Amino acid sequence: MARIVVKFGGTSVADPSRIENAADKVLAEWKRGNQVVVVVSAMAGITNQLVDYCQQIDPGCDACEYDAVVASGEQITSGLMALALQKRGLKSRSFMGWQVPIICNEQHGRSRIDNIPPEKLLSEIENDIIPVIAGFQGISKSGRVSTLGRGGSDTTAVAVAAALKAHRCDIYTDVDGVYTTDPRMVSSAKKLDRVSYEEMLEMAALGAKVLHPRSVELAMAWNVQVQVLSSFETKIGSDLPGTIIVGEDNIVEKQIVNGVTYTRNESKITLLSVSDMPGVAAAIFAPLGGAGINVDVIVQNVSPDGKTTDMTFTVPKSDAIKAKTLLEKLDFLADTEIRIVNNIAKISIIGIGMSSHTSVAKTMFTTLAENKINIQAITTSEIKVSVLIDEKFTELAVRALHSAFGLDQEEAS
Amino acid sequence: MARIVVKFGGTSVADPSRIENAADKVLAEWKRGNQVVVVVSAMAGITNQLVDYCQQIDPGCDACEYDAVVASGEQITSGLMALALQKRGLKSRSFMGWQVPIICNEQHGRSRIDNIPPEKLLSEIENDIIPVIAGFQGISKSGRVSTLGRGGSDTTAVAVAAALKAHRCDIYTDVDGVYTTDPRMVSSAKKLDRVSYEEMLEMAALGAKVLHPRSVELAMAWNVQVQVLSSFETKIGSDLPGTIIVGEDNIVEKQIVNGVTYTRNESKITLLSVSDMPGVAAAIFAPLGGAGINVDVIVQNVSPDGKTTDMTFTVPKSDAIKAKTLLEKLDFLADTEIRIVNNIAKISIIGIGMSSHTSVAKTMFTTLAENKINIQAITTSEIKVSVLIDEKFTELAVRALHSAFGLDQEEAS
Numbered sequence: 001m002a003r004i005v006v007k008f009g010g011t012s013v014a015d016p017s018r019i020e021n022a023a024d025k026v027l028a029e030w031k032r033g034n035q036v037v038v039v040v041s042a043m044a045g046i047t048n049q050l051v052d053y054c055q056q057i058d059p060g061c062d063a064c065e066y067d068a069v070v071a072s073g074e075q076i077t078s079g080l081m082a083l084a085l086q087k088r089g090l091k092s093r094s095f096m097g098w099q100v101p102i103i104c105n106e107q108h109g110r111s112r113i114d115n116i117p118p119e120k121l122l123s124e125i126e127n128d129i130i131p132v133i134a135g136f137q138g139i140s141k142s143g144r145v146s147t148l149g150r151g152g153s154d155t156t157a158v159a160v161a162a163a164l165k166a167h168r169c170d171i172y173t174d175v176d177g178v179y180t181t182d183p184r185m186v187s188s189a190k191k192l193d194r195v196s197y198e199e200m201l202e203m204a205a206l207g208a209k210v211l212h213p214r215s216v217e218l219a220m221a222w223n224v225q226v227q228v229l230s231s232f233e234t235k236i237g238s239d240l241p242g243t244i245i246v247g248e249d250n251i252v253e254k255q256i257v258n259g260v261t262y263t264r265n266e267s268k269i270t271l272l273s274v275s276d277m278p279g280v281a282a283a284i285f286a287p288l289g290g291a292g293i294n295v296d297v298i299v300q301n302v303s304p305d306g307k308t309t310d311m312t313f314t315v316p317k318s319d320a321i322k323a324k325t326l327l328e329k330l331d332f333l334a335d336t337e338i339r340i341v342n343n344i345a346k347i348s349i350i351g352i353g354m355s356s357h358t359s360v361a362k363t364m365f366t367t368l369a370e371n372k373i374n375i376q377a378i379t380t381s382e383i384k385v386s387v388l389i390d391e392k393f394t395e396l397a398v399r400a401l402h403s404a405f406g407l408d409q410e411e412a413s
Numbered sequence: 414m415a416r417i418v419v420k421f422g423g424t425s426v427a428d429p430s431r432i433e434n435a436a437d438k439v440l441a442e443w444k445r446g447n448q449v450v451v452v453v454s455a456m457a458g459i460t461n462q463l464v465d466y467c468q469q470i471d472p473g474c475d476a477c478e479y480d481a482v483v484a485s486g487e488q489i490t491s492g493l494m495a496l497a498l499q500k501r502g503l504k505s506r507s508f509m510g511w512q513v514p515i516i517c518n519e520q521h522g523r524s525r526i527d528n529i530p531p532e533k534l535l536s537e538i539e540n541d542i543i544p545v546i547a548g549f550q551g552i553s554k555s556g557r558v559s560t561l562g563r564g565g566s567d568t569t570a571v572a573v574a575a576a577l578k579a580h581r582c583d584i585y586t587d588v589d590g591v592y593t594t595d596p597r598m599v600s601s602a603k604k605l606d607r608v609s610y611e612e613m614l615e616m617a618a619l620g621a622k623v624l625h626p627r628s629v630e631l632a633m634a635w636n637v638q639v640q641v642l643s644s645f646e647t648k649i650g651s652d653l654p655g656t657i658i659v660g661e662d663n664i665v666e667k668q669i670v671n672g673v674t675y676t677r678n679e680s681k682i683t684l685l686s687v688s689d690m691p692g693v694a695a696a697i698f699a700p701l702g703g704a705g706i707n708v709d710v711i712v713q714n715v716s717p718d719g720k721t722t723d724m725t726f727t728v729p730k731s732d733a734i735k736a737k738t739l740l741e742k743l744d745f746l747a748d749t750e751i752r753i754v755n756n757i758a759k760i761s762i763i764g765i766g767m768s769s770h771t772s773v774a775k776t777m778f779t780t781l782a783e784n785k786i787n788i789q790a791i792t793t794s795e796i797k798v799s800v801l802i803d804e805k806f807t808e809l810a811v812r813a814l815h816s817a818f819g820l821d822q823e824e825a826s
């Protein structure tokens with residue numbers, strides 16, 4: 001008998017009939033002899049409606065009251081799911097965050113879970129009762145309702161799985177797993193049966209739509225085995241219904257490259273001849289961070305003359321002008337030329353087997369060269385190589401790399 | 414400085430802009446130097462939507478989960494109202510039932526309030542914070558969310574006013590007070606400045622749309638002064654913006670008749686020659702009550718021969734056949750003729766001054782006779798006389814009695 005936490009996202013519980021479908025999946029898991037704990041998101045669209053109400057009254061509204069309002073979405077689903085399970089002859093009851101309790105810090109609107117005392121949930125499970133927990137929400141130490149920020153229900157599910165020492169955390173969503181690249185761009189994209197926490201985090205640009213990065217971090221920290229799978233259908237031809245996300249040690253056959261990801265709408269900002277001395281990078285990026293500008297890739301070359309260096313980084317295209325204005329105000333950049341190139345894409349190849357294979361980067365660069373795609377900057381990590389290219393080559397680059405690394409799915413016969 | 418509980422019904426908080434209007438009324442009360450505590454209903458339509466979700470999944474659903482789902486409606490409004498008050502520079506925070514706490518019994522779906530410990534609310538008030546309490550909901554002793562049944566937010570408001578020893582409980586709704594009769598039927602109907610708890614309860618047939626009878630009982634028990642007033646506009650020509658509902662002792666000039674009410678769609682059931690002995694009435698009405706049939710007027714005449722009597726009572730027209738079937742099964746009624754007359758209306762005149770004026774009933778009967786309306790049965794209480802008549806004369810009877818008792822509003826010049 002396994003203990004499994006099952007989480008349903010917003011599209012999987014979008015209306016009463018979908019809630020009933022989801023309840024059927026819980027029933028099937030129960031019939032396999034497993035203990036089941038359910039975590040639910042708000043019905044698709046409800047959270048947006050509630051956020052809109054708050055912003056109509058006050059766009060800069062108090063996060064504490066915002067939380068009280070938006071948390072009601074998951075509360076509704078938890079009660080409805082418990083009803084659907086009861087209708088199927090199962091014993092079930094709903095839990096709001098404060099009833100579990102899911103104890104959070106006071107950072108309203110983007111709270112973090114401090115602790116989930118497991119006693120109450122375990123007592124229900126031992127009485128054959130299926131707890132249905134409202135995701136995304138908790139209770140602060142001062143007794144107020146807090147929420148975990150967008151994607152928070154994934155985090156709730158993984159945290160509950162950790163607290164209950166569950167064997168697996170199944171995340172039902174509207175995609176049937178993690179793919180080698182965006183299936184909307186590359187039709188031969190392949191569903192991965194297994195992926196490591198580290199790869200999943202690096203795939204966040206694509207994967208955020210599948211699983212919130214924060215929940216992956218939490219799963220990695222507590223070694224929770226997570227499975228992403230679809231509430232709607234299962235792709236034929238896979239060994240597993242979804243994608244299992246596990247520790248690297250649990251992946252025997254490590255793929256050299258497991259995925260190709262991309263982000264578009266970036267701008268590349270280059271600072272020419274910046275003084276090369278300690279503290280410069282911090283002095284450059286602190287004001288950008290303070291203005292809420294998300295800096296992604298940062299490349300700094302060695303200093304040829306030992307005195308100055310060139311620094312390149314990317315920001316979202318919509319923030320490029322704002323970033324330039326902020327940088328121009330910095331005294332120590334007075335003599336520095338600031339160049340902006342818009343319409344930049346970042347293409348990455350990701351794989352935990354990469355660190356032991358030196359030819360990966362070479363294959364990537366050769367493939368891009370063969371397709372006459374100029375590389376504007378390169379960064380690497382243990383399990384990832386990223387390049388910046390002209391945005392218009394995004395699709396070409398992704399498809400070429402996907403083929404070059406043998407990720408294309410064979411045509412179904 | 415007075416302490417005032419202010420309650421807004423569903424149409425008064427139907428969308429963010431109406432919530433802002435309601436917040437303006439709270440601000441005005443605050444500026445008068447008063448302490449204010451707010452109680453809110455769900456935004457109009459939301460509760461129905463939530464009930465519908467529950468019933469789509471299971472029409473006979475578990476009341477405990479039903480409560481968890483429907484309570485979210487008031488939770489949403491409480492947060493939004495707190496935001497609207499904060500926007501106006503006031504300090505405010507929302508309270509869900511479990512946060513106050515509003516401690517209820519375990520009768521889910523129609524729970525009763527057992528106790529409201531006032532400490533937490535008083536501490537907020539003393540810190541100049543306006544608490545906004547989600548109406549209609551509480552927490553049971555086992556820590557589950559419970560709801561008070563329809564109209565429950567009025568009950569919450571009066572109970573909070575009692576717990577906080579408030580000077581007044583203002584109920585903002587979509588009507589501007591209690592009228593001498595249904596203003597849709599009689600255009601000369603007059604808003605009452607003051608009405609007693611007892612009169613308000615007797616007017617329940619009309620008044621339920623204004624104020625839930627249960628909240629009136631509670632107000633009477635705890636001597637809470639309640640004011641009903643409109644969130645939208647105030648009728649010109651009244652001394653008070655709304656209608657104040659108070660104890661009889663607080664009404665100096667007691668009107669002989671204060672209102673004319675009616676209910677339609679009743680059926681009159683008459684049992685001819687029932688044995689006149691102790692226990693018969695109980696034996697007749699117990700099975701009807703057990704079947705959920707609401708018996709209203711009951712008239713039993715003296716027994717002319719000391720052995721048998723005729724008994725008349727009314728039930729909703731939709732229950733008449735069911736009632737007859739149940740009665741026919743009773744052995745001791747085997748020889749009793751059961752007559753049903755459909756399309757019956759009950760017309761009542763109500764007034765606390767009535768008990769000291771003997772001519773009231775005579776005026777009523779004369780007025781009806783002058784209009785050629787036959788009286789089929791009569792019952793009286795200390796402050797009410799009711800008659801059963803043919804339903805087709807309802808409007809004629811109400812208008813004639815309204816005029817006869819001098820209740821018509823003078824024409825605005």
